Amino acid sequence: MKKILILFILVINISAKDITPDDVYGLSVLIQNHVNYLLKFYNVKPVDKSLLKHHKILSTKIKPRNIWQKSYEILVKINMLRESHNLPRIAPVGIEASMNLNPDMVYEMNQRILTEIKIFEIRKDMKVPNFEVKQFVNKLPIDNYNVFVDISASLDKLNKRALTPNYVYAETMRIYDDVTIILDYLNITDETVPDSIIKDATPTDTLHVCMKILVLLGYIQKDLGIEVTDFSEFNKKNVNPSDIYTLTGLIISELQPIKAQFGLTHSVTPPALAYANKKPENVEQLMRWILKRLILLKNLKKRV
Amino acid sequence: MKNISLYNKIFFIFIFSSVLSIGGIFWYGFQSTSKSYISSAYNMSYQYSAALEATIEDQLGHVPKDVMYAKNFYALKKFLIWRSLGEERKAKKWKTIFLDAVSDFLHTKQDYYQARVIDL
Numbered sequence: 001m002k003k004i005l006i007l008f009i010l011v012i013n014i015s016a017k018d019i020t021p022d023d024v025y026g027l028s029v030l031i032q033n034h035v036n037y038l039l040k041f042y043n044v045k046p047v048d049k050s051l052l053k054h055h056k057i058l059s060t061k062i063k064p065r066n067i068w069q070k071s072y073e074i075l076v077k078i079n080m081l082r083e084s085h086n087l088p089r090i091a092p093v094g095i096e097a098s099m100n101l102n103p104d105m106v107y108e109m110n111q112r113i114l115t116e117i118k119i120f121e122i123r124k125d126m127k128v129p130n131f132e133v134k135q136f137v138n139k140l141p142i143d144n145y146n147v148f149v150d151i152s153a154s155l156d157k158l159n160k161r162a163l164t165p166n167y168v169y170a171e172t173m174r175i176y177d178d179v180t181i182i183l184d185y186l187n188i189t190d191e192t193v194p195d196s197i198i199k200d201a202t203p204t205d206t207l208h209v210c211m212k213i214l215v216l217l218g219y220i221q222k223d224l225g226i227e228v229t230d231f232s233e234f235n236k237k238n239v240n241p242s243d244i245y246t247l248t249g250l251i252i253s254e255l256q257p258i259k260a261q262f263g264l265t266h267s268v269t270p271p272a273l274a275y276a277n278k279k280p281e282n283v284e285q286l287m288r289w290i291l292k293r294l295i296l297l298k299n300l301k302k303r304v
Numbered sequence: 305m306k307n308i309s310l311y312n313k314i315f316f317i318f319i320f321s322s323v324l325s326i327g328g329i330f331w332y333g334f335q336s337t338s339k340s341y342i343s344s345a346y347n348m349s350y351q352y353s354a355a356l357e358a359t360i361e362d363q364l365g366h367v368p369k370d371v372m373y374a375k376n377f378y379a380l381k382k383f384l385i386w387r388s389l390g391e392e393r394k395a396k397k398w399k400t401i402f403l404d405a406v407s408d409f410l411h412t413k414q415d416y417y418q419a420r421v422i423d424l
Contacts, residue, residue, distance in 0.1 A: 193381075193385055194385060194388075194389060273393065282389075285389070286389070
């Protein structure tokens with residue numbers, strides 16, 4: 001009897017913790033508390049509520065893979081924070097492609113973000129209050145995404161700068177590389193060339209191309225039997241490079257199930273490299289080229 | 305003419321007809337031999353030219369094709385695209401691939417001593 005009891009206790013202890021969207025949300029709120037503390041510490045005004053309202057998502061059926069990419073964006077902004085405080089940059093992690101990213105992965109990413117923020121607090125010798133993880137119920141991925149929108153905007157305030165076209169260009173290049181992985185796998189000859197640069201192209205022009213790419217990816221996903229998400233809510237006015245960065249994250253996240261469908265699960269999207277002197281027109285030109293390359297994937301159903 | 309004896313007349317006629325016939329034969333022989341030599345020389349020259357043409361064709365005929373192949377080589381195209389976009393890292397990568405391919409090509413085809421890509 002005693003042996004059975006010990007075995008029972010052992011089984012309880014070694015069983016994996018089930019992570020729910022409420023747990024992920026609770027951890028995101030904890031990160032938000034830490035970031036708000038940093039704002040107070042550096043006497044930076046909190047993010048304007050109207051600005052947050054502009055960026056928050058209300059109806060899109062956000063998936064864990066989209067949240068994962070948003071958390072990647074936060075890690076990039078933490079790097080910018082480190083850089084502005086003379087700390088070395090840490091390359092954000094990449095993840096292998098999967099059909100449906102498990103919410104556990106978002107939880108893991110939250111843990112990484114929290115660790116990075118705590119490291120920063122320790123390095124800057126801050127006396128941080130002991131924030132507790134609060135319990136929430138019935139939280140959806142979209143709620144978690146919106147907390148990340150808040151955290152991302154707060155980090156912009158903290159960094160005293162938003163993401164520049166250099167960062168956006170680096171992410172666009174990652175999309176280019178991901179598309180190359182798919183084209184190479186399918187043995188599709190890429191004879192496309194980029195169209196000429198449009199001088200004075202704005203982030204709004206890039207947004208239009210990004211939306212076209214997301215729609216096209218939807219068609220490709222439909223062909224492959226993958227559930228399609230409508231991202232039309234992201235088609236906003238008055239966009240800046242940070243908004244385009246968010247869209248590049250969405251595009252990368254939507255390419256992952258396509259890669260996974262072809263068995264390219266071990267093809268991790270290459271890490272972003274540092275670029276200089278890039279302008280919105282460079283991003284727009286590269287994005288238009290990516291759109292042309294993705295059109296090569298049309299009629300994918302016949303190939304599968 | 306009346307003073308010339310019959311004997312002499314016959315002698316001159318004989319000599320004249322002999323010279324005329326020998327000259328005709330000689331002229332004909334000369335003409336046909338000359339034609340034969342010219343024809344033979346022409347044939348030899350034609351054959352030599354054809355052989356030379358074949359040699360030149362064999363040795364240099366693939367040059368335009370090789371140049372066109374190099375021009376359409378995918379790595380060169382990628383290099384030119386990335387260079388026009390001002391993306392040095394990618395341009396350098398494709399340039400290395402292209403130059404490696406050209407180098408391998410030179411090692412394989414012994415006809416070329418050196419290949420120069422202008423403005424690369």
